[in-house]
Amino acid sequence: MRNSGFRYTGFRYSGFKVIKEALTGHKGWKPVWRTPEPKKEYDIIIIGGGGHGLATAHYLASRYNITNVAVLEKGWIGGGNVGRNTTIIRSNYLHPENQPFYELSMKLWEGLEQDLNYNAMVSQRGVLNLSHSDSQNDAYVRRGNSMIMSGADAQLLDQEGVRELYPFLDFDNARFPIKGGLLQKRGGTVRHDAVAWGYARGADSRGVDIIQNCEVTGFLIKDGKCTGVKTNKGDIGAKKVASCVAGSSSRVMSQAGMNLPIESHVLQAFVSEGLKPIIDGVITFGAGHFYISQSDKGGLVFGGDLDMYNSYAQRGNLPVVEDVCEIGMAILPAIGRAKLLRNWGGVMDMSMDGSPFIDRTHIKGLYFNGGWCYGGFKATPASGFCYAHLLATDTPHEVAKGFRLDRFQTGNVIDENGRGAQPNTH
Numbered sequence: 001m002r003n004s005g006f007r008y009t010g011f012r013y014s015g016f017k018v019i020k021e022a023l024t025g026h027k028g029w030k031p032v033w034r035t036p037e038p039k040k041e042y043d044i045i046i047i048g049g050g051g052h053g054l055a056t057a058h059y060l061a062s063r064y065n066i067t068n069v070a071v072l073e074k075g076w077i078g079g080g081n082v083g084r085n086t087t088i089i090r091s092n093y094l095h096p097e098n099q100p101f102y103e104l105s106m107k108l109w110e111g112l113e114q115d116l117n118y119n120a121m122v123s124q125r126g127v128l129n130l131s132h133s134d135s136q137n138d139a140y141v142r143r144g145n146s147m148i149m150s151g152a153d154a155q156l157l158d159q160e161g162v163r164e165l166y167p168f169l170d171f172d173n174a175r176f177p178i179k180g181g182l183l184q185k186r187g188g189t190v191r192h193d194a195v196a197w198g199y200a201r202g203a204d205s206r207g208v209d210i211i212q213n214c215e216v217t218g219f220l221i222k223d224g225k226c227t228g229v230k231t232n233k234g235d236i237g238a239k240k241v242a243s244c245v246a247g248s249s250s251r252v253m254s255q256a257g258m259n260l261p262i263e264s265h266v267l268q269a270f271v272s273e274g275l276k277p278i279i280d281g282v283i284t285f286g287a288g289h290f291y292i293s294q295s296d297k298g299g300l301v302f303g304g305d306l307d308m309y310n311s312y313a314q315r316g317n318l319p320v321v322e323d324v325c326e327i328g329m330a331i332l333p334a335i336g337r338a339k340l341l342r343n344w345g346g347v348m349d350m351s352m353d354g355s356p357f358i359d360r361t362h363i364k365g366l367y368f369n370g371g372w373c374y375g376g377f378k379a380t381p382a383s384g385f386c387y388a389h390l391l392a393t394d395t396p397h398e399v400a401k402g403f404r405l406d407r408f409q410t411g412n413v414i415d416e417n418g419r420g421a422q423p424n425t426h
């Protein structure tokens with residue numbers, strides 16, 4: 001998988017270049033992508049310059065040699081969820097429709113920096129899911145086995161194993177005692193906006209037009225076929241149109257008359273003041289919703305539950321701030337002494353069963369990618385890879401063939417957490 005299909009597009013970043021620029025006043029760096037005006041028509045238009053849209057463009061160009069492509073972004077690239085998440089990557093799923101897909105993503109993360117010649121700070125620092133009961137341990141055994149069967153790594157830890165890694169956790173909390181955990185050492189974090197910039201550079205250098213401040217306001221549909229989009233920069237024709245707008249999915253696809261099995265919710269993220277290194281991996285709480293890591297600058301980066309109401313706002317409410325901090329203190333009492341520096345929100349495209357869609361729609365030439373819920377950052381490479389495959393070949397990629405829009409009609413739901421048709425609980 002590593003670097004497959006890589007095409008050399010000019011080695012602009014290297015140790016030598018960094019030293020040369022440092023000695024010559026940093027005057028030689030060039031913009032990382034162009035600012036083109038839209039053409040009249042493209043082979044493929046991708047709506048949404050988030051991680052998934054840009055990754056799709058990169059893989060279309062680099063793996064399928066399809067370069068007459070535009071990415072239309074209503075704001076600036078990286079301004080959506082790709083630049084707002086808590087940066088965690090992992091492939092620790094249970095269901096056969098999900099796990100191979102996320103493991104493909106993990107393999108693509110492992111080769112991403114070489115593929116893009118861009119430092120995305122991929123850090124495989126380990127993701128540990130804590131368990132708090134014997135039955136949860138049993139569930140982790142099952143999940144770990146599913147991971148191993150897909151070629152991923154998984155390690156079951158007992159309490160001592162967890163204590164060796166993180167002695168400062170509250171192991172004996174009467175309500176949530178820590179019994180052990182499921183560790184994926186290859187999981188970790190990636191610098192999120194570098195992912196957007198790296199994919200943008202990869203796509204642009206192969207001829208893809210990335211057009212910012214270009215909002216899609218409607219579709220050109222004739223006789224059941226999509227022939228382009230309406231935008232604030234005028235109509236743009238295309239042989240294929242690929243929506244990839246995450247939290248705006250329902251709004252954008254309603255312009256094509258589609259009603260999606262998706263709700264939009266706010267999710268917040270939090271960063272503390274910079275502290276000395278204390279947490280060298282990612283820890284997630286198993287008795288509630290809380291996940292934490294420490295950034296390279298020292299801030300504790302953490303998050304928890306959704307705000308639990310439908311919204312398109314990129315900010316959340318104070319009761320959830322309190323709730324998330326409280327949950328954090330249940331496993332990590334020391335966090336109570338750190339000062340919260342900033343928090344923000346993103347709009348989550350929560351699907352009814354918690355799993356995504358990468359599919360054609362009933363309108364010829366119109367494709368849909370969305371429903372990523374909380375977990376779409378880690379999916380970015382595989383989502384782009386599989387969406388590019390679908391757009392180029394008109395057949396679903398082997399590891400994404402369960403992500404169909406009609407799965408609620410056919411009964412093939414992929415309810416990873418077994419929580420039923422309640423999007424805000426996935």
Ligand SMILES: Cc1cc2nc3c(=O)[nH]c(=O)nc-3n(C[C@H](O)[C@H](O)[C@H](O)COP(=O)(O)OP(=O)(O)OC[C@H]3O[C@@H](n4cnc5c(N)ncnc54)[C@H](O)[C@@H]3O)c2cc1C
Pocket residue numbers: 047048049050051052053072073074075076077078079080081082083084085086087088089214215216217244245246247248252267268269303344345346347348372373374375376377378379
């Ligand atoms: C607080 C928070 C924490 C998270 N933590 C994690 C995590 O740790 N790990 C993980 O795996 N996932 C996480 N996620 C989820 C992840 O960030 C998303 O699932 C993923 O980024 C969504 O895909 P994207 O990058 O393409 O979305 P986005 O970056 O949102 O891209 C969609 C783009 O579409 C554009 N757009 C919308 N409408 C239009 C239009 N009409 N015309 C043109 N452009 C349009 C938007 O401006 C946006 O730039 C988190 C999300 C949030 C908000």
